[in-house]
Amino acid sequence: MSKVAKQSIQTALFSYLGVVIGYINVLWLYPYALDATELGIFRTVQDLALLFVPFAQLGIGHGITRYFPQLENQKSAFLSFSLLLSLIGFILVSLIFFGFKEQLIQLFAFNSPELIDFLGLVLLITLFSLINSVLDSYARSFIKVAIPTFFREVFLRFLSSVLVGAYLLGWIDFNQVMQGLVATYGITLVGVLVYLIWLGVLTFDFRWSSFPTGFRSSFIRYSLITFLATAASTLIMKIDSVMVSSMVSLEANAVYSIAFYMALVVELPRRAISQVSMPIIAEHFATQNTPEIQKLYRQISNRQLYICLFLFALIWVNIDQIYHFVPNREIYQAGKYVVLIIGMGKIIDVGFSVNSEILVFSNYYRFNLILTVIMSFVIIAANYFLIPIFGIEGAALGSAGVMLGFNSIKYLYLKAKLSLDPFSIETLKILLVGSLGFGCSILKFPEWNPILNLFFQSVTVAGVYLLGSIILKIGREEWAWIKTKVKTSGP
Template identity: 70%
Template structure:
């Protein structure tokens, strides 16, 4: 765990810096500079483009991570081979997109017709995001995670905010903002590319015949099988936003997107750890160290659940005050309960730990494919059922339910097949503390100004969480780490 923790620190810093920029963007800049319809277009086009990335990638990202440890040399040739394969996938996706463009137009024609004018941008964003994702996987295999995370989480969001600021200053129009997104994603990819070249781990090599016997066929087989699982997983994350635009309208998607982003911060510890954990899991499987995987599985579950429940309580305890700072909050505060249900779904996800990563790199990766495809079909069905009844709250409830079912099935499968279990008595104590603090998060502060309220409520929540943690003897590693930081920052 020490190696993963040390590798995760800088990644986590960049991730949270990205969240800080993202919060400024999503909670203030975007709703201030863009009207609700423009914001809905802005989010829908990006969600569509990113939805297509895993279909174009054809599983190359996971393939690189899994098969990289099997190569003692020829890593650069492996990268060029993966890039060529994913570019073929992009051509197929592009052909399908153009072939079914009329049907896509009809999907948005009734409730969100403005989206149709910008569909041509989708494929170019997909291309740059695709190339960036392959480079990320290659960098991750060298455990060089932090800088690619910077370009993905910080650089990209910063450039996007610059783009919107130019629009706010009337230096460019909205159409140029949308076209500028192509350049933003292109520069983020270029940054990762330059970093890998500078670190001398990327030299394009097209001598593909020198791979070990059977290597290429095994890599292609694994990639093609896992790509459907990855694509379906992305569909689960993105489809609710797209369906809200299509079934309700662009303003509803703007409200949903802001609420979704508020809740998204809860899963950031998981994303930071997962980036570094994947190559470690692949290495453990290659050396048949199942006990090490189980230990990692449990440690990550407890640590993430402990931290993420605290973040959930801090957000929910201050939710009305957070919305106070959102421009035109009378429109966007309608997404308050979206925050709660999406956050609950993220808690389900982090509690069940790295089960998806373990399945992907195990011999049972086909099960992950079947399950993820089934879940993607389920989320579409649940959204068609709940959105007409509950509107945007229905999409959020559906997302939370699917995350619970999805992770519960994976948990049972891994326990049966490999004897892995992320849960312990510590899990129950953490859940008890989190539930109690969440239920008390609406108490303890009288009516004061929003800034004072956030400060006092946060101190109250942190205090209760800390006292209960010490009483039940959980979270000691996290609090010890905070004490060390405070000592270092002292005189």
């Protein structure tokens, strides 16, 4: 666990630094520099591009993580083989994109016609993100997650800040902003390439015949099977934003995107831990070490739930103060309850721990595929029904509902097939303390300065959370673990 712990801490630190930059971008810079329509275009183009990435990747990312431990001296050949397959996937996606371009245009023509002029940029962002994702999986297999996370979470957002800042100062126009957006993804990719070269692991070998007998066919078969699950999972995450743009307006998507980003902070610990835990889970399955998987399953659930509930309580108690600092808040505050609904969905997700990762690397990965594909259709249907009735809150309800159903089925399946369970009496205690912290939202402070209100309300939540943790004797292991790993991650 030492490698996992060290990389988890570093990854979490970079993730939260990215959150700080992201918060400045999403909650202040973007709404200040861009009008709601421009912000909607800025977000929708990226969401469309990232939606295409897993379809182009063909499941190669999970395939690399699963099959990497089986290789000893053919890692460079494995990388070149994986990149070739991904580029073939990108060509296929590009052909489909151009083949159905008219239908795609019609999808946005009525409610978001301004987006149509920028659809050509989508594939370029997809290409850069695709290669980056393959390299990220390759680095993850070496338990090197932190620096790729830095480029993805921090550097990319910093470049976006510079780009939009240049627009705010009048140095470039909006068309150049969108062209520059493509360049930011390209520069980020170059950064990851340089890092892998520096590590000495980025070399190319095209002697694919050196693979063990049956390795290539097994790798391709597994990747293609998991590709649908990965693509469907991304669809579940991104489709709501795209559907809001097509069914409501770009302005509505701008409101939704800001609210969604606030709620996204809740799951950041899960994202950091999940990335590092995947190769460890794959290794435990390779050695058939089920007890260690169960231990990791429950440990991650408790730690994620404890930290994420605290973050969610802080965000919701201070939601009005947070929106106070958003430029044109009279427009964007309409997304307040999207934050609540999406945040609840994220809490459900983190509580169920790394169930998807366990399924992906187990012998039951086909079940994860079937379930994820079904759920992607369910969320599209739910959004199609709920968005016309409830607007952006309908999209949030669809996402949260799918999270609950999706995770409940996976939980029951893992419990039945592998006797794995992430829950214990500790889970109930954590939920109780989280509810106490969340309940601080009913306390009404005098209308002082918004910064003072933010401070006092945060201190109140922290105090209630800490007192509840002491009374119920929870969180001590989590804080001791964090302090220990912060020390060991130092120079």
